Amino acid sequence: MRVGVYLRQSLDRTGEGLAVSRQREDCVKLCDQRGWTPVFYEDNDTSATKGVRPAYQNLLEDAEKGVIKGVVVWDLDRLHRRPIELEHFMELADRKRLSLATVTGDVDLSTDNGRLFARIKGAVAKAEVERKSARQKRAARQAAEAGHGWGGRRAFGYDPDDLPLEPEASLLRGAYKKVLSGISLHAIAAEWNRNGINTTAGKKWTGSTVRQVLINPRNAGWRSYRGEIVADATWEPITTEDTWRAVASLLNTPGRRAGTNARKRLLTGILICGRCEHPMRSGVSHTSNDPIYVCKNCHRNSRRLDPVDGLVIKLVKGFLSSPLADALLVNPNQGNLEELRNEEAGLIGRLKQLGVDYAEGLLNGREVKTARERLETRLSDIREQLINTNDQVFEGLIRTDFKWDSLHLDRQRSVIRKLFVPTLLPAGRGRPFQPDHLSIRWLPKEH
Ligand SMILES: [Zn+2]
CATH class of the missing domain: 3.40.50.1390 (Resolvase, N-terminal catalytic domain)
Structure with missing residues (x-):
């Protein structure tokens, strides 16, 4: 065996x-x-x-x-x-x-x-x-006081005495905002690296280390999470509970991956091929060397990138500056926020109670499993609603004279994704791009 x-x-x-x-x-x-x-x-x-x-x-x-x-x-x-x-x-x-x-x-x-x-x-x-970690912390602090340097590693954003440390605390606050406005972790990592900001281990940032830092509950003033113990800490929070929750739920959402290094264009993976309905990629034309969108599924649809991007940007800006966009400002969940959060806290409490009931023999394994599944399903619904409530993709863009080029590529892509699905209709080879080659399906959910 x-x-x-x-x-x-x-x-x-x-x-x-x-x-x-x-x-x-x-x-x-x-x-x-x-x-x-x-x-x-x-x-x-x-x-x-x-x-x-x-x-x-x-x-x-x-x-x-x-x-x-x-x-x-x-x-x-x-x-x-x-x-x-x-x-x-x-x-x-x-x-x-x-x-x-x-x-x-x-x-x-x-x-x-x-x-x-x-x-x-x-x-x-x-x-x-838990005892060991307390002991290590004490030992590390003694070492630091004695001038031996920091044995354990301090958390990014906090000094060894658990006080918010600048500029790291401000960088964190900015990063929470960026994530909520659709900017990728990879882009945040790249920016910090460019500015010479290192991790507390003295290393360069990656999307995944930025994620780790952002989902740390200590930034919202909590001692522990993982759905089990959530206690208030003695230290000062760097961000608000709402923001932390929204970002943590967003980053824990299955299917979201840390940004990759792949070369992305405005509509890569967003533009749909009108011939086979697959998302189109970007590439370079063999004949003219111009950047193009190309379907790598049917290989029968490609177009120069610039005029397509130009038209899409015009549509987005036109929409955002029109009265129609006001609807995006009205958040349907606003009034529910408190209610949702209370329900979330209640569900976490009930999940915890299940373990206790099980240990005391009040529930058997099967009952716990069924109850847990039910509670977790509801919890994930609520967390999704909380994300939408905190959605900041359109902040500062509606009926203002913003500069499209000043937005980060990730944010530009998020804005488009929230507004419509562009499809590139097939046209004869070599024909110049015409506005009616692009079909736009506006997404009804938000307006
Ligand atoms: Zn295709």
């Missing part, structure tokens, strides 16, 4: 934790005794602290696929750091009839007692992590 042996470094940097080599040795011995064939999955210290554990994910996938029939781990606390992970694992173990063996003593997840034991161990492990 093949079993997954999961190894993880200790979170403790002082070295008092159990080395991976020792864990591996003990687990292999255990597999030998039982006649199991070990397959190793190993995560490192840093990723585990951040809650990202690629090897652990692989282990779950392999268990799901039936590649491994059991899991061996030195101690349960290697396997899970958060109660929710344990719940997921128990559900999987149950469904796939996984064996679980630990060097420190077996845990039978198929019995109530075994599950209870696992949960208690989980709670203890969690408390342990």
